[in-house]
Amino acid sequence: MKPGSTAAACAALLRRDLVLVWRRRGDALTPLLFALIVVALFPLAIGAQQDTLRHVAVGVVFVATLLAGLLALDTLFRGDYEDGSLEQLVLSPHPLSLLLACKIAVHWLTTALPLIAISPLLGELLFLDPALRALLPLALLLTTPLLSLIGAVCVALTVGMQRSGMLLALLVLPLYVPVLIFGAGACNAAQMGLPFLAPLLWLAAGLVLALVLAPLACAAALRISIS
Amino acid sequence: MPTPDLHDRPALLEARGLSFSRNDEPIFGPLDFALHEGETVLVEGDNGAGKSTLLRVLAGLLAPTDGEVRLHGEVLTLANLSPQVALLSHHNGLKLDLTAVENLRFAAGLLGVRQGLSPISALAAVGLDAFGDVPTRQLSAGQKKRVALARVLLAPVGLWLLDEPYANLDRGGIELVNRLLETHAHRGGAALITSHGAYAYTSGAPRKVALRPGIGNRESGIGTAAEDRA
Numbered sequence: 001m002k003p004g005s006t007a008a009a010c011a012a013l014l015r016r017d018l019v020l021v022w023r024r025r026g027d028a029l030t031p032l033l034f035a036l037i038v039v040a041l042f043p044l045a046i047g048a049q050q051d052t053l054r055h056v057a058v059g060v061v062f063v064a065t066l067l068a069g070l071l072a073l074d075t076l077f078r079g080d081y082e083d084g085s086l087e088q089l090v091l092s093p094h095p096l097s098l099l100l101a102c103k104i105a106v107h108w109l110t111t112a113l114p115l116i117a118i119s120p121l122l123g124e125l126l127f128l129d130p131a132l133r134a135l136l137p138l139a140l141l142l143t144t145p146l147l148s149l150i151g152a153v154c155v156a157l158t159v160g161m162q163r164s165g166m167l168l169a170l171l172v173l174p175l176y177v178p179v180l181i182f183g184a185g186a187c188n189a190a191q192m193g194l195p196f197l198a199p200l201l202w203l204a205a206g207l208v209l210a211l212v213l214a215p216l217a218c219a220a221a222l223r224i225s226i227s
Numbered sequence: 228m229p230t231p232d233l234h235d236r237p238a239l240l241e242a243r244g245l246s247f248s249r250n251d252e253p254i255f256g257p258l259d260f261a262l263h264e265g266e267t268v269l270v271e272g273d274n275g276a277g278k279s280t281l282l283r284v285l286a287g288l289l290a291p292t293d294g295e296v297r298l299h300g301e302v303l304t305l306a307n308l309s310p311q312v313a314l315l316s317h318h319n320g321l322k323l324d325l326t327a328v329e330n331l332r333f334a335a336g337l338l339g340v341r342q343g344l345s346p347i348s349a350l351a352a353v354g355l356d357a358f359g360d361v362p363t364r365q366l367s368a369g370q371k372k373r374v375a376l377a378r379v380l381l382a383p384v385g386l387w388l389l390d391e392p393y394a395n396l397d398r399g400g401i402e403l404v405n406r407l408l409e410t411h412a413h414r415g416g417a418a419l420i421t422s423h424g425a426y427a428y429t430s431g432a433p434r435k436v437a438l439r440p441g442i443g444n445r446e447s448g449i450g451t452a453a454e455d456r457a
Binding site for chain 1: 283286287288289290312313314316317318319320321322323324325329332333334335336337338339340
């Protein structure tokens, strides 16, 4: 009788979650389409004045990304909770926080990374300032993992409840606000020619902190949720 | 194999004064029983008697209201879950979008494998060798149960906690569960299984733990438990 290694367990979980996303790749595209639709509707709604659109471009892309992430958030642990896989994860001999970190990583890779990849296109739709073409994806690259990690803790708290969507939004939005302010703030500062490094460094610091603490908080919250 | 000095060693699983209440409503207990290597114990009780809850407490997924659970003599807490338990709950823990073999490969990666078994051979052991590449979604309820049993069989653990292992199974499936339990007991494992009585445990005479608060007299707030050699 030999239990497997923790690395093998993480690899098995990463592989399984990626295969599951691939089998349901239509569903996985929902956040991407949502963000695309939101951004594409703005020029139609407020008119095609380039100056107005350029002024709001950063904010719209950030808000669309944040809401698309919120849309996908509930699915993070829901499936595993409903079919009993979560119990099996909890009962495994490996650190639950590490296993959950793997799940969050797959979730970020499959929901946020495609959004970052198309963010230049989203920017173009809104006549984004050419000076921000490189900075916007970079800011999103720091912002979205932070949103995923913070969101995961809230999902872990609410996964045991039926119809927890509204509660989840209420829990998660106040925590998302500072991240949004720093992320969009960096881009807005750059647009006005002001120094923008400080908010990015704040985001990076927050991300490091969340990388360490959020999986632990997630594990504790899930243990409560499944009991 | 059971030996005379078996009961001198710490029990694989031991419940001492174990009781559980949800929102001040007693579900079961207090219970006292021990499970030694090579034993199969049947938990009997009506629907709603708290059998599933008992298994979740014994697995460490729920904290008992009173009393304690000991695994190999060590107290079980939420923070100190034992890797020695395989739980089959009424959720099978299978991903419907994966095939049976993929589900078992994942379980093998997560928990390791029992010596001499592989996901394929475990699937063959539950009689599903022809269904390895079929998405679990397309399997019947009984076949899904068999895949879940294969997962339990595959895990390199000594203690099985099986919640209604006979549910949804045909006659052959019931015999299969009995055969698996017998083999497991012979190699020194132990199993606690629940049943509401409609399916018979046929091989040998397992010990029984009866849970009887039942829905009817739960209002009285007193759960009684009896352990006897059947």
